[in-house]
Amino acid sequence: MKKTQSPLIIRPGHIRKLKSDSGARTTGNNAGTNRQKSNSHALKYLLTAAKRAVDVFAAIFFQQKKADSKSIRDSVPSNTMHYQAAESYSFNTSAARGIRKSLISRFSTYDGSPEIDTAVSQITLSFEEIRKATGNFSPANEIGEGGFGTVYKGRLKNGTFVAVKRAKKEPYDQRLSAEFKNEILALSKIEHLSLVRFYGYLEHRDERLIVVEYVSNGTLREHLDGTRGSGLETGERLDIAIDIAHAITYLHTYTDPPIIHRDIKASNMLITEKLRAKVADFGFAHLAAEDPSATHISTQIKGTAGYLDPEYLRMYQLTEKSDVYSFGVLLVEMVTGRHPIESKRSAVERVTIQWALRKLKDGEVVVAMDPRLKRSLASIQAVERVLKLACQCLSPSRLSRPSMRRCAEILWEIRRVYRENRTTSASTSFHSANVVERYGSSSRQNAFGLEESESLMFVSA
């Protein structure tokens, strides 16, 4: 007969019930001692229960942290914030403590405090429920495949769409297990509108699942490749770059301890229906050293070819500036539309950052610009300024690279000027269009890839 699973319900109510049950058994003169004994038994029980929760049973936590006043998130509307209003507790543990310990500290938060009833947002899911939500991990619900495993779209009983990352079943694969725990630990600490929200995790026998917010509009890479959407305009790309810069600033500055993402790349940037970005995939996230005076962490090389900080590659020393370097690569990718490594191109164009920055130096930004981008004075100037910022981020020495916060500030400024210039261009375009009418079709392109009308605008501006 098939054994039914009995998921451990990790709820404050459960903990309280266990304690009062044991207390009820004590009577008479020995009540105090017995109560102490019972309490110690209850505590032992709790610790065992917590241990089991991590190691054996399927338990999904839906957690929602209180709004963080330090959050620097932009006022971008989110499409999946169903649990935002509910109150709950955060893990709030240090990197040095393991997941198990963080779970125990989560329990102890409730120990004896009467206000635990307010923790209403915590929902427990069993493996069975996740199985149902994904249609038994049906291939029809597969939305992607990554180094960690397969990603499924799922719909919970309450209607919420989630992305379920199911680890490859490779027994005794320490690397994957470490990656899984790493991701959980990192995810449990974060809350930002531009970071994919962590809903919970499950570890049961050889199954390891991570449940996160489902982001419905594909990856940034897909949009740049034109396999999704109808092409991102300059303004939309600037919004996305700012979202990403905010999210990474949050990881570097406002989490405790700071988190270095280590895998900033276009395919890890998920896009919402409103064409805003959410940073995903914390499998490689490395929690920065707790010692605030430490300047770097010595670590194994991880990340994706084409985005890797050369200083990190050379010295094995990881700092927040490694993310800044990858962000520089990403900025170049966003304005050129090209992949970091274009293996089919000629040698001079193969490494996109080198090619694009050479174009910037030679005053040929317009040639480096993604052919899908509309050419105008405003967009060319914006792309030029983004490439200049990328150049700083890509500085060989990490000391010369700006912080992510500074990158965000520079991008805000670029976007502000772009919006202003765009308005000015719009008001002068009528004049330019009239001029073009006298000289021929406005769809002809000149040597710089500019439409004639736009080059006239460019010259006149």
Ligand SMILES: Nc1ncnc2c1ncn2[C@@H]1O[C@H](COP(=O)(O)OP(=O)(O)OP(=O)(O)O)[C@@H](O)[C@H]1O
């Ligand atoms: N939260 C999500 N919402 C919607 N789709 C997602 C989500 N997370 C991942 N995906 C989809 O699944 C794909 C695989 O994601 P995953 O994070 O596992 O791997 P990856 O980042 O593409 O690759 P790697 O793990 O090798 O870095 C993504 O490219 C994306 O299309």
